Amino acid sequence: MNEALTGSCLCGSVRFEVTEPFDRVTQCHCTSCKKLSGGVGTSNGRARTESIRIVSGRDVIRTYQPSEGSAKTFCSECGSNLFGGGWPESEHTSVRLSTLDAPFEERPAAHLYVRSVAPWETLPDDGAERFDALST
Numbered sequence: 001m002n003e004a005l006t007g008s009c010l011c012g013s014v015r016f017e018v019t020e021p022f023d024r025v026t027q028c029h030c031t032s033c034k035k036l037s038g039g040v041g042t043s044n045g046r047a048r049t050e051s052i053r054i055v056s057g058r059d060v061i062r063t064y065q066p067s068e069g070s071a072k073t074f075c076s077e078c079g080s081n082l083f084g085g086g087w088p089e090s091e092h093t094s095v096r097l098s099t100l101d102a103p104f105e106e107r108p109a110a111h112l113y114v115r116s117v118a119p120w121e122t123l124p125d126d127g128a129e130r131f132d133a134l135s136t
């Protein structure tokens with residue numbers, strides 16, 4: 001799989017490419033990811049930050065730095081959650097799988113922050129590793 005993945009936000013203002021395969025795919029159930037996603041959390045592919053190329057919409061991209069944890073990046077037009085993990089300064093970025101334009105077949109290898117699974121959320125019995133917080 002050497003072709004670049006392409007991603008976009010809901011309104012289409014932001015378009016980007018990821019030029020290298022993800023080195024890890026995980027699902028995060030932490031309370032921050034719930035707040036910002038509007039759902040059970042975020043599903044992420046980990047990429048080297050320098051492998052992400054913004055194709056359009058750089059001017060509407062906003063990054064929020066919470067008091068705890070890494071910066072989160074979103075489209076200021078439509079609110080779509082784009083990246084986590086501290087883009088663009090960090091060495092690695094968590095690319096939200098929900099942004100990807102083509103169907104992405106890889107399944108999460110791990111569930112993170114399982115201690116924060118909500119009563120209204122069902123953790124799938126998918127055989128993926130589970131971690132109370134971050135994986136080691």
Ligand SMILES: [Zn+2]
Nearest residue numbers: 009011075078
């Ligand atoms: Zn947008």
Ligand SMILES: [Zn+2]
Nearest residue numbers: 028029030033
């Ligand atoms: Zn999280």
